[in-house]
Amino acid sequence: MAAEKVAQATGLLGWVDRRFPLISLYKAHLSEYYAPKNFNFWYFFGSLAMLVLVIQIVTGILLVMHYKPDASLNDAGIPVAFASVEYIMREVPFGWLIRYIHSTGASAFFVVVFLHMFRGLIYGSYREPRELIWIFGCLIFLCLMAEAFFGYLLPWGQMSYWGAQVIVNLFSAVPLIGPDLAVWIRGDFVVGDATLNRFFAFHVIALPLVLVGLVAAHIIALHEVGSNNPDGVEIKAKKDNNGIPLDGIPFHPYYTVHDILGLAGFAFIFAAVVFFAPEFGGYFLEYNNFIPADPLVTPPHIAPVWYFTPYYSMLRAVTDVFTWVFVAAAGLGAYGFLRMQGGGLLKIIGLVAMLGLAIVFRVFDAKFWGVVVMGGAVIIMFFLPWLDRSPVKSIRYRPTWQKWLYGVFVVNFFVLGYLGVLPPFPVGQVVSQLGTIFYFGFFALMPWWSQWGEFKPVPDRVTFQPH
């Protein structure tokens, strides 16, 4: 926002600019926002996430014009909400297209956001001074998960109903207040009309407002400190006589054009899915959700939509026996404090805390710890800026073995996701338990492993091949 206000503008623009900082906003965020010149394709996904947000808001507004959040049965014995979705699909002009764009958009949102987060992970985009950008991003991800969950109830199919039943019941695992909390969230003793109406309110009003606010905060924070890049080099460290970073290029026109290329590629794939495979083999729209909600019969196999399955696997992995792993982890922590040099009081507090943890791990039900693990898998990412102690930011200059580690992390995430789709079976349970340990170990041990190995020299300037 440091750009100087231009007083010379005349005519309508001048009239507006004397009353609203139009030109300085344009300069600060577009024509004089200098981004590193070495962005690669990984940098498409931020702008694509914004695009999908706009798509979801526009199609969402159009869907609300025809959708009815009503769980009562119509004359044909079908819930009104379910029937109104069928009405959109069959009778509303282009209703099928708008709904498929919205349902595909939900999955596309998670695809681009996962890729956007992975970009941040490998290039160290969360590290100083970009911690707040990362935290706003994690909040956006949480918000997005809630938004997707609330929206999934609205078609009022079998998966909608039983998915909501399972997730709301997660809260009943909280010791003491749990059951009352679950009733309060549902607004009834079972998932019903009250639940449908409040989820509708959260989905169309509350969370979109929060989401847009967080996106604004994410971008304001980004433009305050400037973008990272694939080399993890601070371009602001080397500036020309005008104070412009030597390796920076104005966002507009360079990256607006760059992002339009990304947009074109995305639109190509997105349209192919919308027109040719909107159900995506049951992964984007689950087949059981074409059956109206029935409170008396759970479908033989229920699984969340694909973007929740890695976390769902971790939830299922926590059995009574598995809580001994937590006890062991707390024991290791206690050993760590015991071995700590000096720091008398801290040492005692740490030791007591770890032993206390080891006890509550066995006192509360495994069900509760399953919920904690599922939530913790997202919450732990908030701490990433402080967990990573590597001397370099970008994976380009990290030891080769760490690249393999990141590779295993990705494979592990996919395996967890795949197991979450499948019905429970013994081998899958053991694999998902190992996967859960790896996922948390990756983050919890990062302060140590991120410093190990032979780091490569980081260049002064970004590496860039003119083309």
Place this chain on the structure above:
Amino acid sequence: MSSSASQNTSSPMLGLSSAVTEAESFKLGAGPAEARRTWMIACGATGGVAAAAVAIPFLGSMAPSEKARSAGAPVEVDIGDIPVGGVKIVEWRGKPVWIVRRTPEMLESLAKADGQLADPGSNRTDYPTPDYAKNQHRSIKPEFLVAVGICTHLGCSPVSAFTTGAASGIAPDWPGGFFCPCHGSTFDMAGRVYANKPAPDNLEVPRHMFLTDASILIGKDEQGEA
């Protein structure tokens, strides 16, 4: 107070020395005078409490409505038409309630399962089992099991898995019972959960009573309503 301010003289009540006016105090970077600061904190705190109190009606409005609260009346069920080895599912408070008419073989299987169960005596209190069902068959009459068909893990409805042995697809020595498809919890023929499964509790046995030999009332027993 407004009269003293308009006369631009300092009031002893505000704790200002006659030499320094309120405006001068601000310019000096000292902020408001001490006495005024106290009142500002008091006002702010009062306003904050009032604003926080608004949360009571706002959050309270999300609790179940009176209509939802009153929809929990007991349900009378005719059980005379359930075949031996069959299940009848009725809705009570929006939840499925199973009435299972067990065969003698099913009842025999209960004793075999005892050692592998998490809570064979139904002593846990999260879903308290009525005293008349705190037995191995968890029912008033051994033949009829009455249980809420909602898994105590995360609320899926388990399915009947009465086929025994490997044909059940659950375990080669499966003695028959119930299986939750969501997370794999298994229950014996009395709705007692197997140990080391996600579900912590046995299936809930609601308060119920026999009205005649062929009909029961769910949601109410001699001691009162559930």
